[in-house]
Amino acid sequence: MLVVSKLTKKYGKMYANREVSFSLEKGEIGVLLGPNGAGKSTAIKCILGLLRFEGEITIGGFSNKTSDAKRIIGYVPEMPAPYELLTVGEHFEFIIRAYKLDYESSMEYAEELMQRFQLTEKRDSLAKNLSKGMQQKISIICALLPRPQMLLLDEPLVGLDPYAIKQIKALILELKEQGTAILVSTHMIDSVEGIWDKAFILMKGRIVASHAKEDFRGVWQESLERIFFAATESIANGDWDDDEDHTGDSDKRGT
Numbered sequence: 594m595l596v597v598s599k600l601t602k603k604y605g606k607m608y609a610n611r612e613v614s615f616s617l618e619k620g621e622i623g624v625l626l627g628p629n630g631a632g633k634s635t636a637i638k639c640i641l642g643l644l645r646f647e648g649e650i651t652i653g654g655f656s657n658k659t660s661d662a663k664r665i666i667g668y669v670p671e672m673p674a675p676y677e678l679l680t681v682g683e684h685f686e687f688i689i690r691a692y693k694l695d696y697e698s699s700m701e702y703a704e705e706l707m708q709r710f711q712l713t714e715k716r717d718s719l720a721k722n723l724s725k726g727m728q729q730k731i732s733i734i735c736a737l738l739p740r741p742q743m744l745l746l747d748e749p750l751v752g753l754d755p756y757a758i759k760q761i762k763a764l765i766l767e768l769k770e771q772g773t774a775i776l777v778s779t780h781m782i783d784s785v786e787g788i789w790d791k792a793f794i795l796m797k798g799r800i801v802a803s804h805a806k807e808d809f810r811g812v813w814q815e816s817l818e819r820i821f822f823a824a825t826e827s828i829a830n831g832d833w834d835d836d837e838d839h840t841g842d843s844d845k846r847g848t
Contacts (some may be wrong), residue, residue, distance in 0.1 A: 594619050594743055594774035596825060600648040609635040611798045612702055617774045624785045625778040626821055627795035633778040634671060637747050651741050658835060667741030669749040673728035677721035681712055692739045699738055706734045709760045720759050723751040733761060744775045750784045782818045792817060794824045804838055
């Protein structure tokens with residue numbers, strides 16, 4: 594469903610992403626892990642086609658820059674940016690009309706999601722009058738309404754209350770069962786513990802380790818956190834040469 598091949602993004606002489614490659618199949622949950630500044634959000638924006646980059650990215654077999662790819666993507670940004678002068682309900686009507694969705698069934702789905710995220714009573718409230726957490730819920734529902742085949746979540750749990758966090762984790766697992774491919778970008782490792790299928794660990798713009806969860810069954814039962822720190826310990830201690838070729842290191846780190 595998602596294939597990222599040798600993604601490279603530079604700002605001047607600085608690499609935000611360098612030779613980043615990974616893939617996700619239908620029904621897989623991938624997590625893009627790394628500290629602040631590792632290049633996670635840049636990679637997400639490149640996948641969305643919001644930034645120019647070198648390399649190749651396909652979604653559902655289509656180049657990510659095509660309208661065919663964009664039709665099957667859902668995106669929740671780290672910082673919600675709703676239309677301030679639209680009400681909660683008007684946001685969902687806008688998405689339904691923009692994607693030319695079936696109005697009746699889509700509004701029923703919006704009602705279901707509003708109930709799950711405790712937004713029903715805010716239906717007629719302007720977005721500008723809502724908290725960041727409420728605005729984040731609007732972003733999540735807008736991303737889900739077109740029932741995307743590929744869902745990109747950039748730090749989706751920031752600002753959400755515990756009940757909403759429980760709901761979005763449940764939704765992620767439900768979407769996985771329906772065949773949706775999901776990529777979660779985060780530095781909060783515990784937020785994706787227990788729901789991931791593949792982990793891509795990003796440091797200084799590079800993928801330094803890639804692991805499938807099934808590789809650790811019967812080997813490591815501790816946590817994704819241990820996998821992360823085992824893969825990045827030498828880099829965190831400064832044992833890393835940005836000019837050195839580390840191709841293949843991801844197969845050795847953290848195992």
